[in-house]
Every structure is written in C-alpha cells, then in structure tokens.
Amino acid sequence: MPRLRYLLAFGVTSFAFALAAQAQDAQVSPQVAPGTVARPMDLADFDTYVDATRKQFDVPGIAVAIVKDGKVVLEMGSGVRKLGDPTKVDAHTQFAIASNTKAFTAASLSILADEKKLDMNDRVVDRLPWFQMSDPYVTREMRIRDLLAHRSGLSLGAGDLLYWPATTYTTQEVVQRLRYVPLTNSFRAEYAYDNILFAVAGLVIEQVSGKPWADFVTQRIFTPLGMTESQTHAPDHIGAGDDIATGHAKFDFKDLKPVEPMSWNNNQAAGGIYSSVHDLSKWMTMQLDGGVYKDSAGKEQRLFSEARQKEMWSLLTPIRIAEPSVPELKAAKANFSGYGEGWFVSDYRGHKLVWHTGGWPGMVSRVTLVPDLKLGIVVLTNQESGAAFQAVTMRALDAYMDAPKTDWIAAYAAGVRKNEGNADDSMKKHEAARAKGSKPSLPLDGYVGTYRDPWYGDVKVSKQGGKLVMSFAKTAQLTGTLDPWQHDTFIAHWKDRSLNGDAFVNFDLDPDGKVREVRMEPVSPLTDFSFDFQDLRLAPVEAAK
Numbered sequence: 001m002p003r004l005r006y007l008l009a010f011g012v013t014s015f016a017f018a019l020a021a022q023a024q025d026a027q028v029s030p031q032v033a034p035g036t037v038a039r040p041m042d043l044a045d046f047d048t049y050v051d052a053t054r055k056q057f058d059v060p061g062i063a064v065a066i067v068k069d070g071k072v073v074l075e076m077g078s079g080v081r082k083l084g085d086p087t088k089v090d091a092h093t094q095f096a097i098a099s100n101t102k103a104f105t106a107a108s109l110s111i112l113a114d115e116k117k118l119d120m121n122d123r124v125v126d127r128l129p130w131f132q133m134s135d136p137y138v139t140r141e142m143r144i145r146d147l148l149a150h151r152s153g154l155s156l157g158a159g160d161l162l163y164w165p166a167t168t169y170t171t172q173e174v175v176q177r178l179r180y181v182p183l184t185n186s187f188r189a190e191y192a193y194d195n196i197l198f199a200v201a202g203l204v205i206e207q208v209s210g211k212p213w214a215d216f217v218t219q220r221i222f223t224p225l226g227m228t229e230s231q232t233h234a235p236d237h238i239g240a241g242d243d244i245a246t247g248h249a250k251f252d253f254k255d256l257k258p259v260e261p262m263s264w265n266n267n268q269a270a271g272g273i274y275s276s277v278h279d280l281s282k283w284m285t286m287q288l289d290g291g292v293y294k295d296s297a298g299k300e301q302r303l304f305s306e307a308r309q310k311e312m313w314s315l316l317t318p319i320r321i322a323e324p325s326v327p328e329l330k331a332a333k334a335n336f337s338g339y340g341e342g343w344f345v346s347d348y349r350g351h352k353l354v355w356h357t358g359g360w361p362g363m364v365s366r367v368t369l370v371p372d373l374k375l376g377i378v379v380l381t382n383q384e385s386g387a388a389f390q391a392v393t394m395r396a397l398d399a400y401m402d403a404p405k406t407d408w409i410a411a412y413a414a415g416v417r418k419n420e421g422n423a424d425d426s427m428k429k430h431e432a433a434r435a436k437g438s439k440p441s442l443p444l445d446g447y448v449g450t451y452r453d454p455w456y457g458d459v460k461v462s463k464q465g466g467k468l469v470m471s472f473a474k475t476a477q478l479t480g481t482l483d484p485w486q487h488d489t490f491i492a493h494w495k496d497r498s499l500n501g502d503a504f505v506n507f508d509l510d511p512d513g514k515v516r517e518v519r520m521e522p523v524s525p526l527t528d529f530s531f532d533f534q535d536l537r538l539a540p541v542e543a544a545k
Helices: 046-056 098-114 136-141 171-180 196-209 213-225 277-288 306-312 327-332 386-400 408-433
Strands: 061-068 071-082 085-088 248-251 255-258 292-294 300-302 337-339 344-348 351-360 363-370 375-381 449-453 457-464 467-472 475-486 489-494 503-509 515-522
Touching (some): 046 061, 046 408, 061 277, 061 386, 098 351, 196 213, 213 277, 277 292, 277 363, 277 375, 327 408, 449 515
Antiparallel strands (some): 061 071, 071 085, 351 363, 489 503, 503 515
C-alpha cells in the first residue's frame, strides 16, 4: 500500500544515483531539547554522516532523533524539504510516517483492552457482524489480535489496490470487499504483510470507542503525549506556512522529482499519520518507559499497561530469515525475526529490536527501539530510499552497542547496486523471450470493453487516438496507454511516471477469438508490492459489449 512496505533488507523502488547533483546541499541543523544527554564518541561526527548518507542515496531531506534513558540525545535535520526550495528540514518538519502508523493502531486497541472495552481475543465478527473473509472458517475464527499480525492467509499486499494509489472507496467499502480477496495460504500458517486488515482494526476502534480512528488517536495518544506536530490528514490540511516535507521519487526509476501529496482516508489505521522526529521522540520515550509518560504538569501517567506492551512486542508470526543480498550486509543479519502487534521483532548483536518501517509516495522511514538499552532511533526521509534510513539507523545502533566499525553507507550502496542489476537482468530475460515480430490477434477494437474483478471492481479499456487506454474506475492515477508487447500481451504505461508500476496486461482469448479474461503483473521486480496486479481476475462485463 501506500508503499507501506516493511523494507526488511534496505529499500524500496528507488536505486539510481545519476541525479545526485540535483540534491541541494544544506547545513545540518541540530536541535536538541533541554536536559539532553551527551552523544557517544562514535556519534561525534553523526551530523556529517547523516549528510553523507543523504547525498549518497539522493535524498533531499532527512530528519533524525535519538532518545536514550528517557532523554533526547539529538534531534536534527539535514537537507531541504523540497528540491528547488531552500527551506531546510529540521526536527519539527512533518513527514508521512506511513506504516509506522500501525503501532499507533495497536496502541489504540491496547488502550481499549486495558479499559475492558474489548479483549484482543474477541472475534472480529462479534464487533463487526458484517465482517467477512473469503473463507467461512477464517471469518469465524479471526480475532482482533490477528488483524495486527500478518498471518491471515492473504498474500503479500493483497487488496492494496483498493486504496493504493488513492481510490474513491470508503473504508467500509474496502473492508466489505475483503470477502472477494482470495486467500493463498492457511490461516495463521505463514507471514505475509498486509495493510487491509488494519483498516478492519480501525473500524473496530470506531465501533468500540464511538470515535473515528483519527479522532481516537488524536485525543488518546497525540494530546496526552504533547504530540502537537502530528496529524492524520496532512495533505488535506497543508497550509502555506506549514513545516511539511514534500515527497520525491525517481520517475521511471531514474529522474528525481517531487511527487504530488496523497490524501488517503480509506485506510488511515494502516498508514495515515504525519509526524516530526521531535514528536516521535515523545512516542519512543513513552514506549521505552513501558507505556508511562509525564503530563504537562510533570506527573506520571500511563497510556497503556505494561502487560499490553509486552504483548505488542511479543513475536506472534515468525518470519523466515533470508541471506543478505550482498556480503557487505552480513553483519545486519538477524538470528530471529517475526511480527508482534503492529511491530517487527528481531535482534542485532545480542539485543532485541522492536521496530517498523514505512513507505509512502516519496517518503520512507524507520522507527527502532532497543528495550534493554532504553534506546530509540527514528529516521524520516523525503525520498523512496530505504537504504538511507537503514544506513543511518545501523550507524546509531553500532554506536550504542560498542560494535566494530562498519561502513553502512557502502554496504547498503552495494545492496542497491545488486538490486538494480537484478532488475536489469529480469528485463533482459523478458526481452530475450519476446516474439518481436508478433502482432495482436485482434484489431484494437476487439480488446475494448469494461472488465470486472470481484474484489477491485471495474477496469475500462478504451480506444483513444488510435491507441488502447486502460483506466481503473476507482483509481485516477491508474490510467495509461496499452502498448503492444507480444501476441495478446500489452504493457500498461501509466501517465503518472512517479508510480514506477508499469504492468504486463495479457488478454486471454476464447476459441471464438473473444476476450474471456485479463491478467496483469508488474513489469519490474522493483515495483512496490502494493501494486498487487497479479491478484486481479478481470472478466468482460457483458453489458458493456
């Protein structure tokens, strides 16, 4: 979704360095709160390191905060909020934190559980009687806890096209369409990251509390913690003087440009928060203090119970540990990995890590907690380079773990090059297998029509100016030309080149030469998994013929 990828290795869709010269230099501007503690010696040059990371990975702006033992070690910004605009990023600049929102949704459910208004083992259908998965057993047995653990049997990113890119469906319509999204695995058998079940969690919060998810999070989390630089509707409320970063993407995987801000109101519980590192320092401090925070009068209060926090940080769904993509990243390999309730859980150098990442159009981020060290690190960026936030996070972790020196910038750069090479090899294989002299079986008019998928809805193919044009009925950004590839397969080239989501479109013909089904899949392995084109089963709508 909203590029709500978990980014386990190091990155997302942007891997080129050709336009590094476009990234504007900016002085690092440390902003440290009163009562801070000193940095370790290994972080003496951290400002310079962050700036070097930003330039290496073509990131216009990065904000970082570190908390240790209940105090702020540093809050800083590096670079600019938007290319072509000299305004600097600082500790108060707001970024979309995307899937880091999931921990706020888990915390909201924990608050309600502590108040005995729900139990995490409650069946979802007891809270939302109309809730339905594609399998009756899973529908009946799905518990509230399951909504947060990525073990439903859905495939990776299943259903994301219902809200990513932005659609006109409501949250309830998104959840109601779950009954048509196929399960590809057994319930609770395997890890597969999803976003759609967090939409269900958001509706549970609304049903139990009587408040929309956004209001609950604002009133029960932001306000008590003093998170005045956090909001849930940033694109709708951006003002001329607001300190909000602009996202950037590599258009066509190469040209770094700003992207349009996305309003995303039909699955906010999965990724709808904008925040600053200044505010997220308060969030991390509360987490590391076991749910305790100090109110405006300096009195200790509790947001959620210590028992609930332990549950959120306990491993529910194991994740297989892959070998690092390049030898340089071997030191980062975990011994165990899994997902709890809205958090990833793994280890590094003998320390348990509780963390999450987030991906959004033009912005990616990471929040990392080390409970036994009372250490928290947040990195927010305004470019789709997971390598940047990983390199910064790993450098900070090493400083507090007295770890051997590792050149994480070089290590993640090597990983980026490897992924770029794999993507190039994939396209070369497609080119080698292509029947270059082939032509479509039908005249273009033969492919024109409206096609319907059970869970997404309608996709229209029309003829405009002598070319086929595909448009998704509920997704304005998914409109583009269909260019012949081979036989009855075309490539959808979306008009919005920031998406990096071009797709093969195959028309399957019946014996009479009429289209009976359309199947799709991303062209590039670098395409975000939220473009779950491969799950679509588009059939002609007879009334449209």
